[in-house]
């Protein structure tokens with residue numbers, strides 16, 4: 234759920250809305266329709282009672298300790314996550330995880346079925362809930378059901394590895410509209426329906442025993458105005474200057490901001506930087522890299538191994554190229570406030586976003602939006618991030634080709650200001666016209682929600 238529990242001045246625990254594009258986009262729609270957000274509040278054991286916050290109803294669904302382990306860390310994040318990201322890490326398949334996935338999906342379907350009014354619209358979000366559309370349709374045929382997948386949808390050969398494949402596909406086909414980040418993902422889905430279930434389709438509309446299910450691409454975005462506004466505040470501008478000074482006023486700051494996830498290509502980026510230092514094409518401390526790696530899914534083996542590899546690489550770079558008090562790479566395994574992140578974006582000359590596979594990558598879009606006032610800035614972007622279909626003026630690279638990544642980084646570091654501004658302006662114009670509320674509006678109107686009811 235888009236809320237955090239905080240302790241106020243009196244020592245009482247309160248709910249507070251957490252920042253993020255999805256909630257910003259959906260809040261107005263929910264608020265104007267007495268809508269309810271059904272979700273997991275974090276934590277295990279009994280769920281908090283339903284409550285209201287800022288005009289919307291929140292309906293928490295509980296997870297037990299063993300469900301957290303099997304449903305969330307297991308089936309969602311050690312089976313589906315790696316499989317849908319091109320098996321960058323080997324997906325793991327366990328029967329007990331699948332069973333927990335069914336149980337928890339059914340619980341969400343029950344909760345949605347309990348709170349939805351007659352004929353209501355229900356919009357289900359993401360890979361943790363792929364069985365819910367069909368489960369909910371069975372319980373409540375009167376509802377209008379949409380589903381959006383925030384991560385990639387894999388090619389047929391990969392999807393076919395999953396023991397739960399037919400159930401997941403039937404689950405998704407319970408929706409009237411299934412949305413993806415990319416056209417290719419929608420195509421994968423449509424073709425899979427024929428391959429696995431023998432269903433017919435025309436264009437992107439699948440015939441499920443006489444019922445029509447549409448698939449389509451709806452690339453998600455960010456709250457552009459909010460990032461632009463934050464970036465323009467005196468506080469953020471002052472903090473950006475201070476960050477630069479604290480880093481020793483280097484000529485160039487290269488920044489990476491990611492969850493510490495193996496899909497993000499963090500190691501690869503560090504290696505490209507190290508090799509450029511070794512080649513003498515970049516110099517520390519004239520150039521400094523800052524890598525923010527947000528702690529993520531820390532109990533899963535893949536993530537523990539990644540952390541060891543990344544931290545070893547950081548140590549190696551600093552060991553070889555750092556000076557006393559002047560590391561070549563600053564590594565921050567921490568969470569930050571929105572203002573601190575935007576200040577980092579404003580301070581950075583080059584942003585590196587190099588995932589092996591990513592549904593969209595919002596960090597890339599946030600960086601571009603944050604550069605609106607200050608000018609300058611260059612984005613190095615993997616072709617395998619969904620954002621690359623829109624941000625064509627970035628320095629695009631193939632993350633599987635280290636020399637290509639080094640070349641893109643070097644071109645971004647050395648780009649002249651006029652050219653940097655030209656590229657940024659085109660991307661900023663695109664983002665302003667394609668912010669997250671447009672994403673929500675487009676999806677909901679395709680689902681058949683009347684225009685006056687969309688954000």
Ligand code: ADP
Nearest residue numbers: 490491492525527567568569570593594595596
């Ligand atoms: P993913 O959803 O896979 O984590 P995205 O780039 O699409 O990747 O979205 C990440 C979101 O998390 C962005 O909105 C970004 O600003 C935020 N974020 C990333 N790192 C941090 C951090 N250290 N502290 C706070 N927010 C962060």
